[in-house]
Amino acid sequence: MKRRAARVPLAIAAFVLSLFPVVYLHVVSVGRISPVSDVVSDYIFVDNGTGLLAFTALTLAAGSVALLAHLVANGLPKRGPATVLLGLWSAGLAVAAVFPTDPTGVPTSFSGAVHRYAGAVMFTSLPLAGWLISRRFVRDTAVRRISLAAGVTALLFMLSHTSVLFPGHGAVLLGLFERILFALLYGLLFALAVAMRREVAS
Numbered sequence: 012m013k014r015r016a017a018r019v020p021l022a023i024a025a026f027v028l029s030l031f032p033v034v035y036l037h038v039v040s041v042g043r044i045s046p047v048s049d050v051v052s053d054y055i056f057v058d059n060g061t062g063l064l065a066f067t068a069l070t071l072a073a074g075s076v077a078l079l080a081h082l083v084a085n086g087l088p089k090r091g092p093a094t095v096l097l098g099l100w101s102a103g104l105a106v107a108a109v110f111p112t113d114p115t116g117v118p119t120s121f122s123g124a125v126h127r128y129a130g131a132v133m134f135t136s137l138p139l140a141g142w143l144i145s146r147r148f149v150r151d152t153a154v155r156r157i158s159l160a161a162g163v164t165a166l167l168f169m170l171s172h173t174s175v176l177f178p179g180h181g182a183v184l185l186g187l188f189e190r191i192l193f194a195l196l197y198g199l200l201f202a203l204a205v206a207m208r209r210e211v212a213s
Contacts, residue, residue, distance in 0.1 A: 018081035025074025026200055032063035047187045052126065061111060064207075068108035075101040085207070086099040087148050096140035103133035131169070132192055132208065134192060138162035141199045151206040168192050187209045191196040 036054040037046065044053055054060040079097045083089055106129040113123035141158030145151055168188040 014023070018077045019204050022078040022081070023201065023204050023208075025070050025077065026197065026204070029067045029070035029074065030197070032067045036060055036063055037190065045186055046190055048070040048183050050112070050189050051185045051186075051193065052107075052130075053115070055111050056114065065108040068104045072101045072108075074106035075104070075200065078200065081207055082144070082148070082203075083162070087144070091143075093140045093143040096136040096143070099132050099136040100140065103129045103136065107133065108114075134168065135162075137163055137196050137199060141203065144203065149203070149206045151200055151202065153202045154206055157195055157199045157202055161192060164188060165190040166196055170192075203211040 033051065034053070036057055037044075040054060040060075041055045044057065052064070054064055075097065078086075079094065079101065082097070083094060087094055107126050110122040110125040110129065112126045116121075119127075138158050138161040141154055142162065145155035145158060168185070170185050171188050194196050
Protein backbone atom coordinates (compact mmCIF):
# COMPACT_ATOMS: atom_id res chain seq x y z
CA MET A 12 0.00 0.00 0.00
CA LYS A 13 2.87 2.41 0.80
CA ARG A 14 4.41 1.75 -2.60
CA ARG A 15 1.08 2.46 -4.26
CA ALA A 16 0.60 5.64 -2.24
CA ALA A 17 4.09 6.83 -3.19
CA ARG A 18 3.19 6.86 -6.88
CA VAL A 19 1.08 10.00 -6.53
CA PRO A 20 3.85 12.18 -4.98
CA LEU A 21 6.24 10.81 -7.61
CA ALA A 22 3.81 11.77 -10.36
CA ILE A 23 3.36 15.27 -8.93
CA ALA A 24 7.13 15.71 -8.59
CA ALA A 25 7.59 14.66 -12.23
CA PHE A 26 4.92 17.09 -13.39
CA VAL A 27 6.57 19.97 -11.52
CA LEU A 28 10.05 19.01 -12.74
CA SER A 29 8.87 18.87 -16.35
CA LEU A 30 7.80 22.51 -16.18
CA PHE A 31 11.24 24.00 -15.53
CA PRO A 32 12.83 23.42 -18.97
CA VAL A 33 9.86 24.73 -20.94
CA VAL A 34 9.51 27.80 -18.71
CA TYR A 35 13.23 28.44 -19.17
CA LEU A 36 12.86 28.18 -22.96
CA HIS A 37 10.01 30.68 -22.90
CA VAL A 38 12.18 33.15 -20.99
CA VAL A 39 15.39 32.86 -23.05
CA SER A 40 13.57 33.00 -26.39
CA VAL A 41 11.66 36.24 -25.81
CA GLY A 42 11.66 38.18 -29.07
CA ARG A 43 12.54 35.11 -31.13
CA ILE A 44 9.68 32.68 -30.52
CA SER A 45 6.19 34.15 -30.33
CA PRO A 46 3.95 32.63 -27.63
CA VAL A 47 0.95 33.65 -29.74
CA SER A 48 1.82 32.40 -33.22
CA ASP A 49 4.63 29.84 -32.69
CA VAL A 50 3.99 26.39 -31.21
CA VAL A 51 5.89 24.99 -28.24
CA SER A 52 7.70 22.51 -30.48
CA ASP A 53 9.47 25.44 -32.16
CA TYR A 54 11.65 25.76 -29.06
CA ILE A 55 13.82 22.99 -30.49
CA PHE A 56 15.32 25.71 -32.68
CA VAL A 57 16.58 27.56 -29.58
CA ASP A 58 20.02 26.65 -28.19
CA ASN A 59 19.72 23.35 -26.28
CA GLY A 60 16.01 23.39 -27.04
CA THR A 61 15.84 19.85 -28.42
CA GLY A 62 17.25 18.28 -25.27
CA LEU A 63 15.26 20.49 -22.92
CA LEU A 64 11.96 19.84 -24.67
CA ALA A 65 12.70 16.12 -24.79
CA PHE A 66 13.38 16.19 -21.04
CA THR A 67 10.05 17.96 -20.46
CA ALA A 68 8.11 15.49 -22.60
CA LEU A 69 9.73 12.37 -21.18
CA THR A 70 9.46 13.55 -17.58
CA LEU A 71 5.81 14.42 -18.11
CA ALA A 72 5.27 11.00 -19.67
CA ALA A 73 6.96 9.28 -16.71
CA GLY A 74 4.77 11.15 -14.26
CA SER A 75 1.69 10.24 -16.27
CA VAL A 76 2.67 6.56 -16.25
CA ALA A 77 3.12 6.71 -12.46
CA LEU A 78 -0.32 8.28 -12.11
CA LEU A 79 -1.82 5.67 -14.44
CA ALA A 80 -0.22 2.87 -12.44
CA HIS A 81 -1.76 4.29 -9.27
CA LEU A 82 -5.18 4.58 -10.88
CA VAL A 83 -5.05 0.97 -12.11
CA ALA A 84 -3.79 -0.26 -8.73
CA ASN A 85 -6.81 1.40 -7.14
CA GLY A 86 -9.43 -0.06 -9.43
CA LEU A 87 -9.32 1.64 -12.82
CA PRO A 88 -9.94 -1.19 -15.34
CA LYS A 89 -6.66 -2.23 -16.96
CA ARG A 90 -8.22 -2.59 -20.39
CA GLY A 91 -10.82 0.13 -20.06
CA PRO A 92 -10.99 3.12 -22.42
CA ALA A 93 -9.65 5.58 -19.83
CA THR A 94 -6.58 3.42 -19.24
CA VAL A 95 -5.95 3.11 -22.97
CA LEU A 96 -6.35 6.86 -23.46
CA LEU A 97 -3.92 7.69 -20.64
CA GLY A 98 -1.48 5.23 -22.16
CA LEU A 99 -1.86 6.93 -25.55
CA TRP A 100 -1.20 10.32 -23.95
CA SER A 101 2.03 9.05 -22.38
CA ALA A 102 3.11 7.29 -25.57
CA GLY A 103 2.34 10.38 -27.63
CA LEU A 104 4.63 12.45 -25.42
CA ALA A 105 7.47 9.97 -25.85
CA VAL A 106 7.01 9.75 -29.62
CA ALA A 107 6.85 13.54 -29.97
CA ALA A 108 10.13 13.79 -28.06
CA VAL A 109 11.87 11.28 -30.33
CA PHE A 110 10.53 12.73 -33.60
CA PRO A 111 11.02 16.53 -33.61
CA THR A 112 8.96 18.95 -35.68
CA ASP A 113 10.01 20.73 -38.87
CA PRO A 114 10.90 24.42 -39.17
CA THR A 115 8.01 26.64 -40.24
CA GLY A 116 7.68 26.85 -44.01
CA VAL A 117 9.70 23.71 -44.69
CA PRO A 118 8.03 20.72 -46.43
CA THR A 119 6.86 18.14 -43.91
CA SER A 120 9.41 15.41 -43.26
CA PHE A 121 8.71 11.92 -41.90
CA SER A 122 9.81 13.10 -38.45
CA GLY A 123 7.60 16.17 -38.66
CA ALA A 124 4.58 14.13 -39.73
CA VAL A 125 5.05 11.64 -36.88
CA HIS A 126 5.44 14.54 -34.45
CA ARG A 127 2.16 16.09 -35.58
CA TYR A 128 0.22 12.84 -35.38
CA ALA A 129 1.66 12.20 -31.92
CA GLY A 130 0.53 15.68 -30.90
CA ALA A 131 -2.99 15.03 -32.18
CA VAL A 132 -3.13 11.81 -30.15
CA MET A 133 -1.86 13.59 -27.03
CA PHE A 134 -4.24 16.53 -27.24
CA THR A 135 -7.34 14.40 -27.73
CA SER A 136 -6.60 11.43 -25.48
CA LEU A 137 -5.93 13.15 -22.14
CA PRO A 138 -9.10 15.31 -22.06
CA LEU A 139 -11.17 12.25 -22.99
CA ALA A 140 -9.44 10.15 -20.33
CA GLY A 141 -10.02 12.81 -17.69
CA TRP A 142 -13.68 13.07 -18.63
CA LEU A 143 -14.21 9.31 -18.42
CA ILE A 144 -12.35 9.03 -15.13
CA SER A 145 -14.34 11.90 -13.60
CA ARG A 146 -17.63 10.25 -14.55
CA ARG A 147 -16.89 6.62 -13.74
CA PHE A 148 -14.02 6.40 -11.28
CA VAL A 149 -13.07 9.61 -9.46
CA ARG A 150 -16.14 11.77 -9.18
CA ASP A 151 -14.31 15.07 -8.95
CA THR A 152 -15.86 18.29 -10.24
CA ALA A 153 -12.51 19.95 -10.94
CA VAL A 154 -11.32 17.01 -13.04
CA ARG A 155 -14.55 17.02 -15.03
CA ARG A 156 -14.52 20.77 -15.69
CA ILE A 157 -10.85 20.91 -16.66
CA SER A 158 -11.32 17.92 -18.96
CA LEU A 159 -14.19 19.68 -20.72
CA ALA A 160 -12.23 22.95 -21.03
CA ALA A 161 -9.20 21.08 -22.37
CA GLY A 162 -11.33 19.24 -24.91
CA VAL A 163 -12.84 22.49 -26.21
CA THR A 164 -9.41 24.14 -26.37
CA ALA A 165 -7.96 21.14 -28.21
CA LEU A 166 -10.69 21.52 -30.81
CA LEU A 167 -9.96 25.25 -31.16
CA PHE A 168 -6.25 24.50 -31.54
CA MET A 169 -6.89 22.00 -34.30
CA LEU A 170 -9.33 24.31 -36.08
CA SER A 171 -6.80 27.13 -35.94
CA HIS A 172 -4.57 25.09 -38.25
CA THR A 173 -7.05 25.45 -41.08
CA SER A 174 -8.40 28.93 -40.40
CA VAL A 175 -11.89 27.44 -40.20
CA LEU A 176 -12.70 29.32 -37.03
CA PHE A 177 -10.78 32.50 -37.82
CA PRO A 178 -10.68 32.93 -41.61
CA GLY A 179 -7.31 34.21 -42.71
CA HIS A 180 -6.02 34.50 -39.15
CA GLY A 181 -6.26 31.04 -37.60
CA ALA A 182 -2.59 30.17 -37.91
CA VAL A 183 -1.62 33.37 -36.09
CA LEU A 184 -3.24 32.03 -32.92
CA LEU A 185 -1.72 28.54 -33.03
CA GLY A 186 0.76 29.20 -30.24
CA LEU A 187 -1.78 30.88 -27.99
CA PHE A 188 -4.30 28.05 -28.22
CA GLU A 189 -1.59 25.44 -27.71
CA ARG A 190 -0.22 27.12 -24.58
CA ILE A 191 -3.69 27.46 -23.10
CA LEU A 192 -4.24 23.79 -23.90
CA PHE A 193 -0.98 22.74 -22.26
CA ALA A 194 -1.87 24.76 -19.16
CA LEU A 195 -5.21 22.96 -18.96
CA LEU A 196 -3.60 19.54 -19.51
CA TYR A 197 -1.13 20.21 -16.71
CA GLY A 198 -4.02 21.36 -14.54
CA LEU A 199 -5.89 18.16 -15.36
CA LEU A 200 -2.94 15.97 -14.41
CA PHE A 201 -2.47 17.83 -11.13
CA ALA A 202 -6.21 17.65 -10.41
CA LEU A 203 -6.23 13.90 -11.02
CA ALA A 204 -3.20 13.42 -8.78
CA VAL A 205 -4.70 15.51 -5.98
CA ALA A 206 -8.03 13.70 -6.24
CA MET A 207 -6.30 10.32 -6.00
CA ARG A 208 -4.12 11.44 -3.10
CA ARG A 209 -7.23 12.63 -1.29
CA GLU A 210 -8.81 9.21 -1.76
CA VAL A 211 -5.70 7.46 -0.44
CA ALA A 212 -5.70 9.69 2.64
CA SER A 213 -9.41 9.14 3.34
